Amino acid sequence: MNDEPTLADDLIEGAENIGAHYGKGPRWAYPRLEKGEIPGFKLAGKWHSRRSSIRADIERRERGGGAS
DSSP: OOOSOOHHHHEEESHHHHHHHTTOOHHHHHHHHHHTSSOOEEETTEEEEEHHHHHHHHHHHHTTOSOO
């Protein structure tokens, strides 16, 4: 059995929800999404990201591979 989440389970919709995964709000997330500093993409005019991509980004930052 595959324990990997489905895309629907992995997808986060909206900058406010993406920011919340970093412990921040949408005002923190929007400019970082626009600049490509945190993982995300626009779909139908709204920001989306994958939980797995955010988890990998946070792990990279913990190892000293990026600014917060």
